[in-house]
Amino acid sequence: xxxxxxxxxxxxxxxxxxxxxxxxxxxxxxxxxxxxxxxxxxxxxxxxxxxxxxxxxxxxxxxxxxxxxxxxxxxxxxxxxxxxxxxxxxxxxxxxxxxxxxxxxxxxxxxxxxxxxxxxxxxxxxxxxxxxxxxxxxxxxxxxxxxxxxxxxxxxxxxxxxxxxxxxxxxxxxxxxxxxxxxxxxxxxxxxxxxxxxxxxxxxxxxxxxxxxxxxxxxxxxxxxxxxxxxxxxxxxxxxxxxxxxxxxxxxxxxxxxxxxxxxxxxxxxxxxxxxxxxxxxxxxxxxxxxxxxxxxxxxxxxxxxxxxxxxxxxxxxxxxxxxxxxxxxxxxxxxxxxxxxxxxxxxxxxxxxxxxxxxxxxxxxxxxxxxxxxxxxxxxxxxxxxxxxxxxxxxxxxxxxxxxxxxxxxx
Numbered sequence: 001x002x003x004x005x006x007x008x009x010x011x012x013x014x015x016x017x018x019x020x021x022x023x024x025x026x027x028x029x030x031x032x033x034x035x036x037x038x039x040x041x042x043x044x045x046x047x048x049x050x051x052x053x054x055x056x057x058x059x060x061x062x063x064x065x066x067x068x069x070x071x072x073x074x075x076x077x078x079x080x081x082x083x084x085x086x087x088x089x090x091x092x093x094x095x096x097x098x099x100x101x102x103x104x105x106x107x108x109x110x111x112x113x114x115x116x117x118x119x120x121x122x123x124x125x126x127x128x129x130x131x132x133x134x135x136x137x138x139x140x141x142x143x144x145x146x147x148x149x150x151x152x153x154x155x156x157x158x159x160x161x162x163x164x165x166x167x168x169x170x171x172x173x174x175x176x177x178x179x180x181x182x183x184x185x186x187x188x189x190x191x192x193x194x195x196x197x198x199x200x201x202x203x204x205x206x207x208x209x210x211x212x213x214x215x216x217x218x219x220x221x222x223x224x225x226x227x228x229x230x231x232x233x234x235x236x237x238x239x240x241x242x243x244x245x246x247x248x249x250x251x252x253x254x255x256x257x258x259x260x261x262x263x264x265x266x267x268x269x270x271x272x273x274x275x276x277x278x279x280x281x282x283x284x285x286x287x288x289x290x291x292x293x294x295x296x297x298x299x300x301x302x303x304x305x306x307x308x309x310x311x312x313x314x315x316x317x318x319x320x321x322x323x324x325x326x327x328x329x330x331x332x333x334x335x336x337x338x339x340x341x342x343x344x345x346x347x348x349x350x351x352x353x354x355x356x357x358x359x360x361x362x363x364x365x366x367x368x369x370x371x372x373x374x375x376x377x378x379x380x381x382x383x384x385x386x387x388x389x390x391x392x393x394x395x396x397x398x399x400x401x402x403x404x405x406x407x408x409x410x411x412x
Contacts, residue, residue: 030088030369031343037116038084042342042401044120052121055114059106060122069128074353080127080398084342086119097368127396128349137393143322148382149213155202156214164218166226170268176223176311179215180257186211188282195281209381220318223311225264230304232267232297237305240298244290252306264311267303274299317378322386328375329387336394342401349396355388 034042041048057066060078064070068079078086093103094115107115144150156174160166164174174182186206189199203211241252244262248254252263262270276282278291294302320328329347333339337347347355361367362376363384379387 029092030085034084034342037112038087038342041083041087041116041120044083044117044124048117048120049124051114052117052119055110056118056121059110060118063102064122068122068125070351073351074357075351076354077128077350078122079125080396081123081346082339082342082344082399083119083123085339085345086122087116088343090115090119099366123399125398127346127398130349130393130395131352135389135393137390143325143383143386145319145321145380145383146213146217149210149217152206152210153214153217163221165221165224166266170266170272172266172269172273173223173226173264173311174218175221176253176261176264176313177219178254178257178259178314179212179219179316181260182215182218183211184258185260186215193283195276213380216316216319219314219316221313223261223264223313225310226266226307230267230300230307232300232302232304234301234304234308237301237303240302241305244302251309253309253312261311261314262306263309265306267300267307270303270306271296271299274302319378319380319383322383322390325379325383325387326390337391338394338397340399342399346396347391348394350391352388352392355391356384359384359387 044052053066056064063072063075064078068081069077089098090107090110091112092098093100094107094110096104107118110118146153156164159168159171160174166173185194186203188194189196190203192200194200206214241248247256247259248262252261252265254261273282274291274294277284277287278294280288291299329337332341332344333347334341334344337350339346358367359376359379362369362372363379365373
């Protein structure tokens with residue numbers, strides 16, 4: 001007769017047969033199928049719990065408390081945490097796969113039975129209540145990745161449109177540009193290398209992160225060709241543009257991150273920019289050389305050619321909303337951070353500072369996990385704060401494990 005183990009998460013009544021399938025999460029050790037020893041800890045005996053309590057009092061309670069609820073910010077709560085996850089984390093600290101001298105010192109002398117008992121003990125405790133200072137769940141707007149710059153961008157709308165595709169004559173489209181080029185241009189305004197009093201004033205009020213976030217916002221918008229009249233001859237401009245193709249592309253769609261796309265750009269703005277390079281109010285040696293011998297008619301021809309071309313969106317990843325990030329987290333950590341797999345940690349109700357520092361450690365690859373590296377690396381500071389705040393405000397649910405007899409299975 002074979003036995004299967006079902007586990008039920010709190011009051012949800014959800015059950016799941018433990019499977020040897022390995023989801024893509026930590027590493028081979030963290031995602032390995034449950035061993036017979038680990039399965040036994042899902043339904044621990046009283047003796048195992050008492051042993052775990054005794055060992056935890058000596059080795060763990062100073063930092064994590066006997067109730068598994070840490071009082072110091074940045075220390076993780078262990079109460080109600082998933083058994084196998086705790087056991088494997090303790091093993092990784094003992095093997096110095098996770099670098100923490102205090103943890104290694106505290107449990108370095110313990111044998112496998114003691115580690116398993118500690119895990120079973122803390123997993124058996126009631127989870128920490130949601131902290132009073134955890135704040136509100138930041139999901140009312142779905143976690144807009146550009147929420148932090150919406151107010152700043154209101155100053156840009158009048159000239160450049162809601163999405164960076166301007167409608168006013170003489171105003172440039174901001175779409176179809178690389179994020180790097182946008183940042184460089186804004187820095188040039190701030191440094192006075194581009195003469196424009198209003199732009200210098202506006203950019204000077206922005207911090208570095210806001211400029212970078214704006215650059216991504218405009219880069220991921222759909223670019224539109226500016227419908228603008230021009231006195232130039234587009235056919236003549238196409239011929240004149242041949243020397244420009246090396247930097248700006250045959251059709252004005254640049255491929256280099258340090259080069260602006262000219263396709264679809266406002267013709268009047270293009271002429272103004274070329275005049276600025278020619279008279280030195282925009283400082284760029286190569287562009288000065290390109291513009292110094294151009295006549296007004298030749299500039300107009302070039303402007304007409306580039307204005308007639310279709311701009312192409314740059315290959316820039318659109319940032320996910322916080323809600324979308326959370327959907328990815330749920331694959332391993334469960335709905336609202338209440339994991340239903342004992343190998344993966346419960347995030348619900350966890351200390352907010354600890355969640356932030358852990359995500360940063362994965363992003364910086366100071367904590368090992370190829371999957372978590374890939375998940376955390378694209379996160380902005382705002383993403384990290386929102387994700388941590390979301391899980392810190394979710395109600396944690398303990399897990400009750402039950403052994404159920406299975407009918408005899410016929411081997412194939």
